[in-house]
Amino acid sequence: MSSSHAPGPADARTPLSTEPVGRPPADDRTSAAGPASAGRPAPAVRPVLAGLSLSVLLFALGTSLAPAALPTLAEAFSAPFGSVQWIVLAPLLSVTALVVGAGRLGDLFGRRRLLLAGLGLYTAASVACAAAPTLGLLIAARAAQGLGAAFMTALAMAFVGETVPRAGVGRAMGLLGTMSAVGTALGPVLGGALTAGLGWRAVFLAPVPPALLALLLLRRHLPADRPAAGAGRGRFDAVGTLLLALALTAYALAMTLGRGGSGPLRAGLLLAAALGAGLFVRSQARSASPLVEGAVLRAPGLRAGLATSALVSTVMMTTLVVGPFQLSRAFGLDAALTGLLLSAGPLVAAVTGMPAGQLADRLGAARTTLYGLGTMAAGALALSLAPSGFGAAGYVVPLAVLTAGYAVFQTANNTAVMADVPAGRRGVVSGALNLARNLGLVTGAAVMGALFSWAAADAPGADLATAAR
Structure with a gap:
């Protein structure tokens, strides 16, 4: 999928750095300076990866926590669904609209500074959500959360290229993907438990402790900002x-x-x-001084990586739009069991992320990307051909295969796209990757929802639209 250099088997044995990440590296992409045990991240790199992983987890967790509380929030504020749905939509719209600009700001004015600012804003907005006296203020605070998350998601991936040696980039990308999947899988369960046990305000306070921990780790261990070649002369x-x-x-x-x-x-x-x-x-x-330089977008590997990410995310949205109807209507499962079976997808992604990263480091990102796409195709084919007599297993097993392929693809594709990005453009390219995925998910929700509504002639379109949200 990408013409970028990808580490091969020999590179995979190169140890990660024992040098503190704050010391200027000999190369702007690596900080390898000494041996580390068994190819694992050296102590200086581990706290950075922990902080970046928490940053990625926070947005996924914050997004998936809120839907479980929507019925309670509608009652608490005496508001219709059309109003309370903005509690979910507001941060998603903020991230989608601002993630590329956030990455570019990081390239120009310092990624460390703006990542910490984004985490700080996200933390403060979470507290504001929990304290909101009106629905309007709650939605505004959620939009502010999205602004903070735009910096967190764009710059976390950019920092992987800044602090992790090339031979370990795949594993680091796999770790970020795993944490995102963990947040997505944990959110609905935790959100429901917190709403039932402590009330809806606890749902918005839940991300505060991990956000404070991420701030502490990154403030202490991230390398100081230094001007990237060609970036300091530009304007936003x-x-x-x-x-x-x-x-x-x-x-x-x-x-x-x-x-x-x-x-x-x-x-x-x-x-x-x-x-x-x-x-x-x-x-x-x-x-x-354009936001996205034409020379960057003309790179064949980058264009292919962004387009493929958007298309694959569109396909993956099918499991969220169609899955609940397949399990509840075709197999007669209740809501609790349907939710439990649908959580198989994020759980598989969480388990697959790190091995996918190791595979990308060992075999090369481009080859691993193709393996991920092939696995996805096999899972999608099995979903469409599984006999109804197989019951729920005929849906969940192919779903696990499809999601595993998606996790492999995302890890390898992100590694390939970020492999040879100039230091001064890592933020904006990372933002573009996040944007491509978000646009694919948004498009998939609409396209797959409309397609399913058309195919299921016995189901009212309005009900399908509501459920798809």
Whole structure:
């Protein structure tokens, strides 16, 4: 999938650094200076990876915690579903609209500084969510959480290339993927338990302890910011960032709210998204310091990696949109058992992440990406062909295969895309990777929901749209 250099078997045996990550490395991509035991991360690198992993876990956890509390929140604020759903949508829209700009800001003004600021904002916004006296203030605080998460998700991946030797990048990417999957799997269970036991405010306080731990680890162990080659002379493209944010917000709203609204609403939002995208492209061509340089996007490996990530995420959304209906209607399972079986996907991703990273380090990211795609194709084919007589097992087993392939693909693809990104562009490219995945998920929710609604002629479209949200 990528023409970037990927470490081979010989590279996989290269030990990770025992040198403190704050010392300027001989190469801006590695800090290998001495031996480490059994190829494991050296003590200086471990706390950095722990802090970055917590940063990734926080956004996944915060996103998956909230849905379990929505019925309670609707009752607490005497609000309809159309209003309380913004508690879930607000942070997702913030991240989608701002993640590329957040990565670029990190490239220009210091990734360490802005990652810590993002964590601080996320922590403060979490406390504000728990203390919110009105629904409007709660939604505003959730949007602020999304802004903090945009810096966290974009810059965490960029720091892997900054602090981890090349031979260990795959394992580090696998660790980040594992933590994201753990947060996604843990959120619904923890959210339901906290809501039932301590009330909805506890749901928004839950991310605060791991956020404080991440702040402590990263503040102490992240290397100090140093100017990256070519980055210090640039200026932040505020106009381009605003246009991109407006275009992405309109598109995301068209894909989410548009399903429950009228045709003109969706058409208007899509038109606004297209207009914003056109203006963004025009502004980038004229800007002296564009948000995304054309030379970066013209790299074949990067374009293929971003496009494939978006497409694969679109496919994966099928399991979230169609899965509940398949298990509840076709197999007659109750809501509790359906939720338990659907958690198999995130659990498989959590278990697969680290081995996928080791595989990418050993065989090369490009080859491992193809293995991941092949496994996904096998899982999707099995899902479509499994006889109904197999029952729930005929759905869950292929789902596990599909999700394992997705975890392998994501780890290897992220490793391949980030392999040879110049130091001054790691933030913006990391942001673009996160954006591609988010857009794929948003698009998949709409496209797969509409396709399933059309195919299941006996199911009212409005009910499907509500469930898909």
